[in-house]
Amino acid sequence: GGGWATWLAQILKTWExxxxxxGSPEASRQLVVCFFQRAATLGTSIPLVVAPLTTADxxxxxxxxxxxxxxxxxxxxxxxxxxxxxxxxxxxxxxxAGRLLETIGTTALEEVLEEFTPSxxxxxxxxxxxxxxxxxxxxxxxxxxxNASIAAILYTVVDMEHRVGDPSRIRPLLRPTRKSNKxxxxxxxxxxxxxxxxxxxxxxxxxxQASLAxxxxxxxxxxxx
Numbered sequence: 001g002g003g004w005a006t007w008l009a010q011i012l013k014t015w016e017x018x019x020x021x022x023g024s025p026e027a028s029r030q031l032v033v034c035f036f037q038r039a040a041t042l043g044t045s046i047p048l049v050v051a052p053l054t055t056a057d058x059x060x061x062x063x064x065x066x067x068x069x070x071x072x073x074x075x076x077x078x079x080x081x082x083x084x085x086x087x088x089x090x091x092x093x094x095x096x097a098g099r100l101l102e103t104i105g106t107t108a109l110e111e112v113l114e115e116f117t118p119s120x121x122x123x124x125x126x127x128x129x130x131x132x133x134x135x136x137x138x139x140x141x142x143x144x145x146x147n148a149s150i151a152a153i154l155y156t157v158v159d160m161e162h163r164v165g166d167p168s169r170i171r172p173l174l175r176p177t178r179k180s181n182k183x184x185x186x187x188x189x190x191x192x193x194x195x196x197x198x199x200x201x202x203x204x205x206x207x208x209q210a211s212l213a214x215x216x217x218x219x220x221x222x223x224x225x
Contacts, residue, residue, distance in 0.1 A: 087130075121188065121189035126224045127160075129153060129208070130208050132182040134216030145215035152170075152208045159204065160187065163196045 131149040133142050161167045169190035176183040188197075205221040212219060 123190055124225070125189040125192055127187040127189060128224065129156070129185040130182055130183070130189075130200060130220045130222070131212070132218040133221075135181065142217065145212065145217040148215050149208075149211055149219075153182040154212050156204055156208065157187065160189075160196065163200065164189070164191050 004031045042123075046180055131145075133145050133149075138144055157170070157172055160170055164170060171188040173186045173188070176185045201221050205219060208221075
């Protein structure tokens with residue numbers, strides 16, 4: 001929505017350490033480290049220990065440390081889960097964050113963080129994907145259902161990019177709306193349902209439902225003007 005990008009832009013704007021690497025996965029890892037090093041220590045003098053890339057022989061390093069950043073040793077796919085349209089969305093958000101920071105400075109940062117807006121992206125259609133998570137009970141794994149649904153959303157966005165042909169006409173909102181046991185992803189489109197194909201929505205709904213059935217999650221697709 002923009003709040004996180006504003007915060008990220010502000011932190012990177014004041015960051016004086018090195019943030020460079022060869023290759024997206026390593027660059028994303030360094031970006032995560034830079035971000036949390038700044039975010040975790042803003043307004044405090046508490047020392048922060050950054051975990052090594054492997055957890056081997058690191059327990060001694062952590063002893064007595066009040067704050068430890070574990071992001072580097074987490075086997076994350078932060079830099080591998082972007083699609084062309086989500087990358088463009090991130091670039092637009094960071095650019096918008098930069099303009100906001102230049103306009104308002106940092107005094108109104110809290111108000112900006114609370115604001116949610118589609119960034120003025122002109123769109124014809126909104127795809128809403130509602131994922132209902134399974135109830136927490138023995139034998140169900142809500143976290144697995146969440147992870148599987150996120151992967152399914154990314155596959156859907158990639159398929160949408162191929163259908164529409166121009167990723168700049170697709171604007172995935174990077175943060176889902178959460179409501180108790182479900183969350184809703186929204187993708188803004190400078191296209192219509194006919195551009196995707198009359199059977200596209202039904203086919204993607206069936207594919208996602210099949211992929212999440214083993215996790216006990218339910219899916220609904222809605223195309224809105």
